Amino acid sequence: MDRIKEIIDEYKLKIIITLFVIIGILLIALFIMMTGQHSDQSDSVQNSQMSSTNNMQHANQTSEGMHRHYQSEFIDIEGAVKRPGVYQFTNNMRIDDAVNLAGGLNSSADRKHINLAKKLIDQQTVYIPVKGEIKGIPQSVNDNGDSGSGSNSTDSSNGSGKINLNTADVKQLQTIDGIGEKRAEKIIDYRKSHGNFSKIDDVKNISGIGDKFLANIKAHVTL
Structure with a gap:
């Protein structure tokens, strides 16, 4: 028993130093583990933020594309x-x-x-x-x-103040007294189907247009 006490007294300092070293190693290892976990969490948060940003950009691009489509x-x-x-x-x-x-x-x-x-x-x-x-x-x-x-x-009035039946659009035709939107569209449709008018009287070939209508517009149109 005395021999054991002597051994303990002799190596007491070394034992204490060894214990401190072991504790220090454990603390360092624990610190490294905690630091690594924190780094992983930071990377995860950063990746999540980047993913969220990319999703928002994609959503904005999609929204802009749809907006352009409807325009x-x-x-x-x-x-x-x-x-x-x-x-x-x-x-x-x-x-x-x-x-x-x-x-x-x-x-x-x-x-x-x-x-x-x-x-x-x-x-x-x-x-x-x-x-x-x-x-x-x-x-x-x-x-x-x-x-x-x-x-x-092309010039639909030919500089004369008259509307050219072969080049005028719907709005221009409607500036003539007696021609509303429906009649203007009929004139455009006839022109698309049969080509340009060779003479003003050809307007009578359109359904619903007769001599009286022709007489009313003749002074205001040209070819």
């Missing part, structure tokens, strides 16, 4: 183009772009009376004339880039 604009291009019809267009597009959407100009198209640089407008009707259809010298382009006073690519 779609359309134009009706007729006349001497390869594929006449209604086409969707975007902001800042020109008549030249509309012509390309319609397959390009026919060989019979009269380029001298077309302002290809004019901006497109929603619900606009663009009519491309054939050679010889419009008489006279083409109007000079004004400061706004328009080649005429109408919304079409």
Whole structure:
């Protein structure tokens, strides 16, 4: 028993130092483990925030795309183009772009009376004339880039104050006394189906239009 006490007394200091070392190692290991867990949690939070941000950006892009979809604009291009019809267009597009959407100009198209640089407008009707259809010298382009006073690519009044039955759109036709929206649409539909009027009297070929109506409008229209 005395021998054991002597051994303990002899190695007491070493035993204490060893215990401190072991405790220190345990504390360091515990600290490392806690630090690692905190780092993992931080990474998880950061990844979650990044994922949330990406989802919000995607949602915003989707919302913007839907907004643009519902703001779609359309134009009706007729006349001497390869594929006449209604086409969707975007902001800042020109008549030249509309012509390309319609397959390009026919060989019979009269380029001298077309302002290809004019901006497109929603619900606009663009009519491309054939050679010889419009008489006279083409109007000079004004400061706004328009080649005429109408919304079409050609001048629907020909500078005479009269409305051109072959180029006027629905709104322009309605400026004539006696022509409402329905009659204007009938004139446009007839023109699309049968081509341009060769004489003003051809208007009587349209259902619901007779001699009395022709007499009322004859002084206000031209070809």
